[in-house]
Amino acid sequence: MLDPRILEEIGQRLGSIIAASPAADIERNARALLASVFAKLDLVSREEFDIQTQVLQRTREKLKALEERLERLENPPAQQIRPPSPTESGEPACRRVVRCGSPSAVVPAQHCPVSLAIVHSRGLDGLAAPEVAVEVHLAGGLPNLTLVGLPDTEVKEARDRVRAALQNSGFEFPRRRITVNLAPADLPKESGRFDLPIALGILAASGQLPSRALAEHEFAGELSLSGELRPVRGALAMVLAMGDNGRSFVLPATSAREAALAGKVPILAAASLLEVCAHLTGQAALSAYQAAPASTAGDGDGDGAHPDLAEVRGQAQAKRGLEIAAAGGHSLLFAGPPGTGKSMLASRLPGLLPPMTTAAALESAAVLSLAGQFRPQLFRRHPYRAPHHTASSAALVGGGSVPRPGEISLAHQGVLFLDVRASSSSMNSRSSTDGFSKHCANRSIPDASTSRALPVRPSFRHSSSSSQR
Known part of the structure; x- marks a missing residue:
């Protein structure tokens, strides 16, 4: 019968021989290669896989609930719409x-x-x-x-x-x-x-x-x-x-x-x-607004009153010309060197004009209202417009894609004073002159860009000044 110790001794010798052979190196190299391949595959553990599965399941449930809510918003059931009681x-x-x-x-x-x-x-x-x-x-x-x-x-x-x-x-x-x-x-x-x-x-x-x-x-x-x-x-x-x-x-x-x-x-x-x-709703009714009487709305010497011609000393011939122009509805041309009182006299012409009728006052107020320049306390007062001598043709004539009144229209039922003090003034340009003449002839504000016009009858007194040295 073979002795067990002999078998154990043989096994130990064989193990020592294999450990000393190249097979150990081959096993270590094989383990390292497999570890690098598994790392490139981005594998996860079983525990991590189970956690991700649960998160995905909850996300799908929330997405389904949001889709159902969106469907209810886009197509609400008729019985959910509550009519007013x-x-x-x-x-x-x-x-x-x-x-x-x-x-x-x-x-x-x-x-x-x-x-x-x-x-x-x-x-x-x-x-x-x-x-x-x-x-x-x-x-x-x-x-x-x-x-x-x-x-x-x-x-x-x-x-x-x-x-x-x-x-x-x-x-x-x-x-x-x-x-x-x-x-x-x-x-x-x-x-x-x-x-x-x-x-x-x-x-x-x-x-x-x-x-x-x-x-x-x-x-x-x-x-x-x-x-x-x-x-x-x-x-x-x-x-x-x-x-x-x-x-x-x-x-x-x-x-x-x-x-x-x-x-x-x-x-x-x-x-x-x-x-x-x-x-x-009938809780508190709004009361009708009562305007000031039309016969007195523009009287008095309050804010916005025109200067009085009686304040001017001398200038008898010029004042006589203003009175005739105001009574007959004529235009005026003031000529003289700077400082002789042309603008001063022109500003007093509106105070000489006959009182406006209610219809004329409403027309003038409506035009000023379009530009946001109307003040109720100036109702029935003749407007006085004196644009700067460098005003452009668009500022004088008006117009635009949404028609707005210019200085010519804003002077409706009043006085338009043009100070052409310099030969290079934009008021002397051909475009301004043509626009002025066309506006007065057609009785409207033309707008070439949109073929639309603002119908305004240019009823005003035209006063111009020319400086002579």
Whole structure:
């Protein structure tokens, strides 16, 4: 029988022989090669793999929930749209389409997924003030406010002003897709006068404001971020264009003083968006603005009174010429060296003109209102325009993509004094002379860029001075 010790001794000798052979080096090299290959494969452990699997599963669940929420926003169920209650809007709960100016369409709430409100306002196209329908449409989708209808930069910026004004006034700005259309689409819209109509349209379309009273008014006013109303340009021209359409005009308090001079349309003055909403809901009615009597609005020697010719000493012949020109509606040419009183005498010509009729005073005030230069305390006073002798042809004639009156039009029913003191003056240029003559002949402000014109009858006294040394 073989001794076990002998077998153990043989195994130890074989192990020592193998350890001393090249096989050990081959094993170490093989291990190092496999380690480098596994490192390039960016393998992870089983524990890390399980953690990543759980994170991916949670991410898929959140993504699915977001997709379902987006689907509900884009296609809201009809039963989730809450129509305004009768206590909020004074209308049946089934009424969802709000058309201001016409009977509201009665539609069952379960069949009406969108809201529409139409508010009346006015634009400016020269002296004309065509009616503008501010249409506000609320629909499902991502929250957004889009303005269409040829708005300029001032009107586009109304999105931020209206949003801040509504929120600071305590109203809720709808988190829906809002489209505001200013019709007609071919009329350029400018200035911030559409802020108030847009805000009221959003409130009516979202059910926060009753809609029946909107049909009885027209609105114009710029909103501050706090909800206060700021004055707008051309208020008198807008009121004159309304005529007798049965509506009243809601304006900022400063603009209401100017618009009330027309005496045709009831003017409601408001200081803020909250006052307008309180009037429409019947909580606090706005009172009609009463203008000063037309017969006394321009009398007295207060601010803006024309200089008196009686203050001039001497100059008997020149004063006699002023009196004849004022009585007969003639133009004048003052000639003489500098310092002889040409400008002084010309500035006293408006005080000699016959009193303006109400129609003439309104025409003059409307033109000044377009440029934002009318002051109610100067109503019935003849305007006096004395542009600098370096004024360009555009400053004299006016015009532009949105027609604006120049010095010629602003002198309507008054006096235009042109000081052509230098032969190189821009007033002596052919373009200025042609523009002046064409304006007086065509009775309009031409605009070559857009083929549009501002119709203004140039009824004024023309006084010119020429320096002679």
